Amino acid sequence: QVQLVESGGGLVQAGGFLRLSCAASGRAFSRYTMGWFRQAPGKEREFVAAISWSGGSTYYAESVKGRFTISRNSAKNTVYLQMNSLKPEDTAVYYCAVRAGTYTATGSYEYDYWGQGTQVTVSS
Numbered sequence: 032q033v034q035l036v037e038s039g040g041g042l043v044q045a046g047g048f049l050r051l052s053c054a055a056s057g058r059a060f061s062r063y064t065m066g067w068f069r070q071a072p073g074k075e076r077e078f079v080a081a082i083s084w085s086g087g088s089t090y091y092a093e094s095v096k097g098r099f100t101i102s103r104n105s106a107k108n109t110v111y112l113q114m115n116s117l118k119p120e121d122t123a124v125y126y127c128a129v130r131a132g133t134y135t136a137t138g139s140y141e142y143d144y145w146g147q148g149t150q151v152t153v154s155s
Contacts, residue, residue, distance in 0.1 A: 033057040033144040035127050040149030043117055047153070051112040053127030053146055064130040065103055065110040068139055069123035069151075076139050079125070080112060083135045090137055095121075117153045124148040 039051040051067070066081035080101040081090045089101050100113040110127055128142035136142065 033129055035129060035144055035146035037125065037127050037146045037149040040125060040151045042152045042154065045117060045119055045153055045155050047117050048113070048115045049117065049151060051114065051125055051127075051149060051151075053110045053112075055108040055110075055129055055144075062131075062133050064132065064135045064142075065101075066128045066130070066136070066142060067101060067110070067112045067125060068128060069121075069125045070148075071120075071123040074123075076126070078137045078139065081135050081137055082110065084133050088135055090135060114151070117151075119153045119155045121151060122153050123151060125151050 034057045035053055035055050037053045043049055062084040067079040068076050069079050070076040078092050082101045082103050086103050098116045103110045126148045127146045129144045130136050130142045
């Protein structure tokens with residue numbers, strides 16, 4: 032089993048920034064992809080960003096491209112999501128997820144383990 036613990040959410044004004052962290056523990060994968068998803072009230076969970084096992088490739092949803100940056104520290108089994116220029120429409124519960132293997136997936140169904148989520152609220 033893998034445990035994922037997110038932190039860094041909160042309330043911020045539009046135009047502000049937040050940095051989310053997700054620490055993984057438990058079963059060790061030799062190679063794994065990490066991703067961030069979000070779910071707003073009444074909406075389906077959607078892809079935000081993903082980073083390859085090596086950290087060399089990153090993928091973003093069009094809605095966050097240029098504003099969010101995903102990074103990872105493999106030595107610490109931690110993934111980060113730097114969110115700048117936040118908008119009210121970014122308000123959601125943000126989840127990190129882990130997928131074993133080298134394929135950098137963007138579909139939520141492709142991930143094996145999930146964190147509990149952290150609330151991000153952006154006021155206008």
